[in-house]
Structures are given as structure tokens and as C-alpha cells.
Amino acid sequence: MTPETRDRLRPFRDEAIARGIPAGDVERWLATARPCATLTRDGEGPVVGHFGGPLLLPADTPDPAHPFVASLDLAALPAHATDLPLPPDGRLLLFAFPETADDPETMGSVVYVPAGSAVVERDRHAWNSFDIDDDEAMFEAFPQGPLRATPQVSLPHHHAVEFLDKPGSGPLPGHPRSEELAAVWKSLRDDIAPEGPLQIGGYADEEAIYTDPLAVAVTRAVEAAEAGRWDGPVSGDVSDWVLLADWQTGMDVPGWESATVHWVIQREDLTARHFDRAFTSVFWNP
Template identity: 40%
Template structure:
């Protein structure tokens, strides 16, 4: 267990106690926090992810229908830091356009897993409506606990009948958590954890869609945030745009990336 998973909850308990927040809800907030890894540009560490440009695709695979976002070297992630049942090596590739609401929900080719040792080659995707995103190298990496958004916490804790006081308490818990978090540089890609969404919770969206389809697919288990990407300033059609990829725990463990749900939004 890293210092982050112990120190921040302890600092949060002290801050919450100073504000008179209910201990039971403080402990529930801590219980719902999940580990996450954050990747950013800069630094002189090993190359953890490559973003933009042309993807390296295996020979003969169908080309994804959306632009290439990023490729993550899974072996370069800190072991166990995401809390997700990811493969321990190979590359995970993410794809998304910049159309809010476009291809929303399940997108079979939004994520591709390329096992280690697979021959690959640069593969232009030839989207006439968009040039490739700006190439970036992500060499800065850190991991920390990720807490739910306050509104999501309230809905998960008290259901659709949560009242104004409960939503306000969730906001106070979120503020106390953020207050003891310390400074982190701006990140480009998040793996695991809870979503930080400018609009709505993509995990809730996927869960609701999954419940509607459970009769056909069988009962679902927990939905997880696989990744969130922050678009760069060059994507002018999105104001502080983000893309989220969400998947069921069992599908991730089985490497069924064709069952990923994707959501694109902006502030």
C-alpha cells in the first residue's frame, strides 16, 4: 500500500473532522475512492504513452473508424497502480473523434489491445474530416487515489431520491478531499479511477445502458472507468473536451474491448 493510499485518507479524515462532517459519510467516501494513474507531457522518464499522429497497428487488422488518440505501454505502468485487471504488457490503443454525442455508447473499435511482440506498422487512418491529433510523448506518470464526483457519490449513496442536503454534503466531502490533495501537474490521460466529467458521469451512463441490455447480455457487474483523455487546444471544436472509455469489470478481465462504451463531451 503506497503512502498516498494511507496519507491522503488520513489527511481527509482530519480535514473533515475539522469541518464537522459526519464520520460515517467520510469513511464511505474513502471506501469509494479508487486508484488511478495519470500521464502528462514533459519529463525525462521512459515513454509510457504516445499520443496523436498515426497509430502502430498489427498487419491486416481492420482500421478503426475514429482518429487515433493514444497508445499506452502497459508494461510501463506502475504495477497494480490502476486497480484494473489490465494485461501486464502489450499496448492499449484508444480511438475517438471530436463529435459530442457521436458514436456514443458501445463502440466496438474504440479500444484495441495489441499483445507484446505483435508486428505492427504506422497506419494512417485517412479520415478526410480530420487530420491526426498533435503527436505527443507522455513521460510523466504518477498514481493517486481518485474520488467520485460529488453528485455521483450522492446518487450512489442515497439513490435518485437524494435530497438537497445530501447533495450539499457530498459537495462538502469533495471540497475537503480536494483541499488535502496537494498540487499535481495538468494531465492528458487518466487510466482507472473515477471520471472527472465537465457534464455527466459516463460510468452512470454506461451502467444505465447496460441495465437496459442485461436481458440480452446477462446480468452485468460493476462498470469501470478505463480511461479519460483531455483533448489538446488544437481541437478547436471542443471547449475543454474530454473522451471517456468505460467497460464492465468482467469484460476488461476477459479482454473484451469490443464491449467498451465511449462518451465525448466538453465543458
């Protein structure tokens, strides 16, 4: 942890200790902090992408099967804004349908367009091949406009893991006071690291949370691969995966107030720039 991050998290440390949580437990929790980038349509940070806009893809890239959400200019992302091994340039395009799936399948995709690639404008509505009016109305409500980045710090929002050998859940391994520590973060996050509609890296968040949304996404990816709806190989070990991006759709899309889109990817796929191997999981409590 950098001195700047430790100083930024000092109010969290002070509040946790004031609530009676031992200093050792607090320090172990602080050691889990990760850098992330919060993207908003206002603020003073640099413009690093856009919600919506024209869909520009290489001619040989198939039409994505899900609605276009946003594009990110990786060269414009502030240095060290995340700890993800992202390419230094090029564009990352995010696609998603922000509803939970009836069957185990990905609800979105990611396309990486290397810098200098020849691109052509594509039909942003091609995903809706059946011309379903309700789906089109949802897509038309997607946010539009430039996205500005603010480097932030992220701590876990979740506090429990599901037991593998019996029903129920328990504290995060190595963190017996995890529920209390997550509660402290929830109470102070708006002051320390305000959230935005889109987050790159860090920890996943959603409306009702006690276990890690990343772990849920990994389980769904494994189930999708086993059902033949997503190509393997797929690791069931959560430590082999990272959160690529979160989209809190409730900040932007009326009717989807409690929905969150999680784009996740295996570490080795991210390092190899196999963004077509990203999996998209959605939490929605309609």
C-alpha cells in the first residue's frame, strides 16, 4: 500500500478502531485494498471514454450479441489507476444486457480494439435481431456522454464466503471481523472513495451483498462452460479471476435501479489480452 493510499484510508482505520475492532484485524483488512478507477459523466478527471456513441469495430469482428454500453480509451486512463495488466493503449468496448439469465450464460462481452486498427461504424441495434420493443426501450435508456476517470481505492464490500462442506457461510478467511469491517467501509465509502456508475478494477459491489459477486460470476462461468454455453477452459478457483469492470445501471437506467453488471476475466486471459474470454454476470432484484 502506498503512503498516499494509507493516508486516504486513515479515517477508515480510525473509525474501525473506535468501534472496538482490534488494530491487527484492521491492518489485515487494509492490506487487501486495491486501486480502481471510478468513471462518471461529471467531475474534473480526464475523459477516458464514453457511454454509448457510435459503435466502431474492425470489419472482421462479428456483431456483438448484447447491447453496447461504453468504450474506454486505455491510453487516457491515469497511470496506476488500477492494478490490472491492461494494454497501454487501444480501446476496450463493453457490452451487456442488464438482466439475470434464466440459464447459465454470459450476459455481455468485451471487445479490445488495438490502437491503429481500421474500424467501421456498425449498427448499434444489431443485437436486437427480433426487434423486441421492450428490449429496445431499455437500450434507448442507456446513458450517453463522456466518461471522466478518478483514481480511487477499493476495499471489500462483501464479508462472507459460502461453506463448501456444509450449508451456510462464515467470515472471510483470515478476517474474523470481516462483517464489522465491511460495515465500516459502507459507512465511510462516500467520503473516502465515492462510487460512480462505472468502475474499472477493484472489488465488485451490488445492492444486496454478503458474498463476493466475483465468486458468483465465476460459478456461473463454470456452469455455462459445463452446459456448453461458454467456451472453456474455465477455472473454478476465484483467485484465478479479477473484476474487469462494474456497471451500476441503477444510476442511469430507469427500471433497473437495483441492477449491477460485472465483467470478470481470468488473470491469464487478461495478461494474454484475450478479452473475448471475459464473462458477464448480472445481479438484478426487480
